[in-house]
Amino acid sequence: MRRIVPAAAAIAAFLALSAAPALGQEKPRAFASYAEMRAEAGRLSNDEKYAEAAAILEKAIDAYPDRLRANTYNLALMRVRLGEPENAAEALELGLSRGAWYGKFDFFAELWAPLKALPRFAEIERRCEARRAEAEKLLKPRLDVAVPPGARAGAKLPLFIALHGGGENVDAFRPHWTSPLLEQGFVVAYPQSTQLVAPDGYDWMQDAPRTLRELKDVYTRLVADYPVDASRVVVGGFSSGGAAALEVVAAGTFPVSGFVSLCPPRPPGLTAEKARAAASRGVKGTLLTTERDGRLADQKEMAELMRGAGLLVDFVVTPDIGHWYPADLAARIDSTLRAVVPLGLPGAAGERAVVEAAIRDSIGWALGKDRARLESILTHDDDLFIFHPDSKSNVSGWAAFSKLLDGFMDPRFVATRFEVRDLAITFSRGGDVAWFSTLLEDCGTWEGKESCWKDTRWTGVLEKRGGTWRIVQMHFSFARDKVLAECPVPAA
Numbered sequence: 001m002r003r004i005v006p007a008a009a010a011i012a013a014f015l016a017l018s019a020a021p022a023l024g025q026e027k028p029r030a031f032a033s034y035a036e037m038r039a040e041a042g043r044l045s046n047d048e049k050y051a052e053a054a055a056i057l058e059k060a061i062d063a064y065p066d067r068l069r070a071n072t073y074n075l076a077l078m079r080v081r082l083g084e085p086e087n088a089a090e091a092l093e094l095g096l097s098r099g100a101w102y103g104k105f106d107f108f109a110e111l112w113a114p115l116k117a118l119p120r121f122a123e124i125e126r127r128c129e130a131r132r133a134e135a136e137k138l139l140k141p142r143l144d145v146a147v148p149p150g151a152r153a154g155a156k157l158p159l160f161i162a163l164h165g166g167g168e169n170v171d172a173f174r175p176h177w178t179s180p181l182l183e184q185g186f187v188v189a190y191p192q193s194t195q196l197v198a199p200d201g202y203d204w205m206q207d208a209p210r211t212l213r214e215l216k217d218v219y220t221r222l223v224a225d226y227p228v229d230a231s232r233v234v235v236g237g238f239s240s241g242g243a244a245a246l247e248v249v250a251a252g253t254f255p256v257s258g259f260v261s262l263c264p265p266r267p268p269g270l271t272a273e274k275a276r277a278a279a280s281r282g283v284k285g286t287l288l289t290t291e292r293d294g295r296l297a298d299q300k301e302m303a304e305l306m307r308g309a310g311l312l313v314d315f316v317v318t319p320d321i322g323h324w325y326p327a328d329l330a331a332r333i334d335s336t337l338r339a340v341v342p343l344g345l346p347g348a349a350g351e352r353a354v355v356e357a358a359i360r361d362s363i364g365w366a367l368g369k370d371r372a373r374l375e376s377i378l379t380h381d382d383d384l385f386i387f388h389p390d391s392k393s394n395v396s397g398w399a400a401f402s403k404l405l406d407g408f409m410d411p412r413f414v415a416t417r418f419e420v421r422d423l424a425i426t427f428s429r430g431g432d433v434a435w436f437s438t439l440l441e442d443c444g445t446w447e448g449k450e451s452c453w454k455d456t457r458w459t460g461v462l463e464k465r466g467g468t469w470r471i472v473q474m475h476f477s478f479a480r481d482k483v484l485a486e487c488p489v490p491a492a
Helices: 034-046 050-063 065-081 085-097 110-116 119-137 180-185 208-225 240-251 272-280 296-309 329-340 347-368 371-377 398-408 480-486
Strands: 142-146 157-163 187-192 195-198 201-203 228-238 258-262 284-290 312-318 385-387 413-427 433-446 449-465 468-477
Touching: 034 050, 034 065, 050 065, 065 085, 065 110, 085 110, 085 119, 119 195, 142 208, 157 180, 157 208, 157 240, 180 329, 187 208, 208 228, 208 240, 228 240, 228 329, 240 258, 240 272, 258 329, 272 296, 284 296, 284 329, 296 312, 312 329, 312 347, 312 413, 329 347, 347 371, 347 413, 347 433, 347 449, 347 468, 371 468
Parallel strands: 157 187, 157 228, 228 258, 258 284, 284 312, 385 468
Antiparallel strands: 142 187, 195 201, 413 433, 433 449, 449 468
């Protein structure tokens, strides 16, 4: 759905808020274009000059008849800001009389409460719903599909089904939902829901059973018509699309390896029982949200449910933004892809992806106690060496590490989360050695008491042996100045 901004912020929904020259006279001047007009109205709204913005928008209704919906909506918004809800309703009724209608999410924000309290607003809603229902009857399913340009003939690629947010469409969503791995090695499908909620906006969660039917049809078509490896399918999306992805996982609508869900409402089908069933099928994924998302409390509960079921790779709360796409979304998507599907990308990109997956899984294995995965990553001979922050815990050789590993399998130990930041990987000229550096946060509990390594400096070396990348050496340490700041040495 559209980004929700605080009531004191700029004009909502349709106006682009770019700078423009100030008004130099009392009467609204003529504008060279619609874009110039909306920029000026947006500037005035930002400056809380709502009456002047309203005067411009009143003229714009006749001047730009092809923008009727935007202009009447924003005029109503200015009038609500001015404390004139009756006049705001009049603007919307004018739009309705000329053929416009307004979406289900257009009046979501709290600032519309005075308008929604009016008896006449119920009739506005009824007329909008009637027009929405008629428009929806004419809809045809839309599916955009991207295949990497370098895909080899006959090769089967992993599939990502990406689902737009509520009130969005594929055109608005697609630029946000991309990443290097998706572009390099995935067939990426962008279906558009047929559940219309605005003249140019669609939703997945108005009718969840209908959504699951539509997505099953999408999956069937993709497997039949595109070079898709049906054993490597990931589903994800934003807002209602994120919830729909979780519904697919919970219902087992079609086989998936993983999911990436951003800022979802809690889907009704995601129960603890269904989450455990999905995890038993090998499904894993990441739940992403933002610090000022209105559903954060529900999302934290979902994360605990998923974690308890063994379904969760990671739970990330991005600070300082609301219900929107975080700046590092591409990296978050790629991190999950590396964790949930064998990538098999060609050339250097494929080697890097395999090495990065090994590095991450050398920590992440503990979330599900996947001992076999860890054992597949480390070398099983005397070359293995691990420096720990305390010298007594250093490990030399596979036999010593295997004994240490037994302790991690103790049920009293539970890994809870980890994060790898600023990961840098370098390959030797021969291509059979790689070394890395990163900052690690690694947390777990022992008999319910949590302990974390934070801002841990982690470096290591991998060698490609027998066609498999193996870690041969690692070094963990903490910056001395940070340690002293937290635990100062007593004065002599």
